[in-house]
Amino acid sequence: MHNSQRRDGSPSIVEVARAAGVSTATAGRVLGGYGQTSPASRTKVEEAAQRLGYRPNGLARSLIHGSTETVGVIVTDIGNSFFASAVRAVTDAVRAAGYEILLANTDSDPAAEQRALKVMWEKRVDGLVIAPQGPGSAERLRAMAEAGLPIVLLDRPLAALPQADQVTINNTACARSAVGHLTRLGHRRIAVVSEAAQELERLLDAPAGEGGDEPPSAARLVGYLAALRRAGLDPDPALVVHSPYDRHAAERTVRRLLRRNPDVTAVFCTDNVLSSGAVAALQDSGKSCPEEISLVGFDDQDWTTLVRPRLTVVRQPRRELGTAAGRQLIARLTDRGQARAGADAAELPGPGAEGTGAPEGGRPEPETATGERIVLKGRLVTRDSTGPAPGPRPASG
Amino acid sequence: MHNSQRRDGSPSIVEVARAAGVSTATAGRVLGGYGQTSPASRTKVEEAAQRLGYRPNGLARSLIHGSTETVGVIVTDIGNSFFASAVRAVTDAVRAAGYEILLANTDSDPAAEQRALKVMWEKRVDGLVIAPQGPGSAERLRAMAEAGLPIVLLDRPLAALPQADQVTINNTACARSAVGHLTRLGHRRIAVVSEAAQELERLLDAPAGEGGDEPPSAARLVGYLAALRRAGLDPDPALVVHSPYDRHAAERTVRRLLRRNPDVTAVFCTDNVLSSGAVAALQDSGKSCPEEISLVGFDDQDWTTLVRPRLTVVRQPRRELGTAAGRQLIARLTDRGQARAGADAAELPGPGAEGTGAPEGGRPEPETATGERIVLKGRLVTRDSTGPAPGPRPASG
DNA sequence: CTGAAAGCGCTTACAG
């Protein structure tokens, strides 16, 4: 009456074995569905298990197998609609292969990231999908990567961690396309709202049109600069404004921008929360859109077709990003180091995928090989918030 | 060279013990931070652990302790902004107490829910926060509840599972307030878009003004009916329209509604995705809002102040809901069955909390006791999408 | 097909 039930009320395999009159090995084989068992012991064990309310203990199983069928997913904020969509897709992709996810948010706090990594590692996740914070993340991830834990970087690359796979979108090209749209409409005073504005100096020196190793915000700023350059325009630091990652902060920032630079005729926002702040600021500014001022947002959220004018945006394939990341991780977990999720990603509806740097087999240690680079394509969706530049100046090619 | 490193490359406590020249018990005490250890062995063991790259195995620890410091969180869709916010808050609440979360989506599919529950149970989560599907969920959860697993129901009650705690909002009162606002503005032909429209018959017979045990959609419909009744209006089944949980479906539904019932002067939407569909439909209808038609949405999302007219909505405390659910679960996990998160919830900024049915201590078996009922308050936020009913009829009431 | 035994990596009484 005291030792036949464990503390959590669930009997172990030895109780079931005893009740069924077989050894624990046989009970284990029946209940775990491995090895050989006779129909006779099968019925005895199953009946006993049923009667006692047996429930397998995944911890013991994982301890032996060395795998938990669980992957860690670390993002900055699951409350952000971008990550909500992406994580949903990651979940679906890995769950289809029988994996659960352990979720953590970092709010871009290195300490929180560190803590999440430590806990997940101790809980023995089989792999990791992570939207890293920045260069520091590479240091935090290195030991895990070197120990052979499959890691897929989501949305943000990490040049210092080449062995990890990464799934990103072509941010620079997207931004170039958005701003190119504006220059073709004749705009010459084009502002950009960016989280990476402080890095303008550095990015001005970046090789023309590249930004593959930059985080999204910086890569988009590179695209902005490239588009200006192509149109023969000089970047004006006063029009490259920084905003914290918060809608109301972005609203204040844009309001101030427009007040101080009345000649601005177009604004490009480099992500979803900055976009909503900019819409609010514009509505408040008294300027008509797109007649007096044009606006391009980032990330095609539902509300962008509900506001008036409908917002021209860069659409990024959020779900596909998550799907590709999840599939890539699964490929690593099953193919054991010879993964090529590039092929899988190419099956995705919208975006194409470009895998590069695939390790050609034969290397004994995949740890020293370089990970997949999967780049999904976003695209400009032109709607009503962008129009010809106002004033006498004619549109130029 | 072969047996000093495990398959995952991480040495176990016995390797560390050997390297440090102590017993595994002593090594365990140092590395696990329990028991008594001398400074001498502490340094020896720590040095060895450092050198070998020791990393504790949480599975073994959990197997012994009988707890995993992990809670399951099951929602219909983390991609939905409501759950994205709520889950974020749950995560923060439980993480503050040292717990991780295992996340699953069900898409309201009973089979998916069943599978998630099974896996989480086998992985030995210490507790569960779940937005259940409906009555079937009670059956699926019963065994776990009876085995003593703490369960907190998020957003949706489950009358058939009284032992679980539940955290909901006062949906009926919110809806009554929203529709009351419309009747006071003189509207008499008020439509409602609801996922629970098919249940109208049954709900018409519900005790006046109650809806505490109904899922949100039904509870809101009850509130709608109560508000009509109070205004002396008879509900018209033609104005209670069902829509699947999808923005575009909702848009079509509302368009059809308005076409067939040109005398409708107000529409109440009972959740966030239905609201965005309705806004789209209204914009498309050619009717001006609020002059010809008023609209009340549900769930105060960012975009509701970005559209014109700004949307009048019922604001629900999404984050607080998640926080209260997380705290309640933690209370159960630490207080061992004597939890009272009602007090905690009352500390939350906005909403008040009403705990009822708290079990008064002394009962030997908490399993037979009834769980907490925490009800958070939503409220109507009046903006520009609601105005006086058009036509000759004066406002009454 | 079946069972006794060893083991996954750690923790916990129990002696000393």
Add this chain to the structure above:
DNA sequence: CTGAAAGCGCTTACAG
């Protein structure tokens, strides 16, 4: 303070 031993719940060779 320390170590030998047993044990958490399961799986895996190894004999039979």
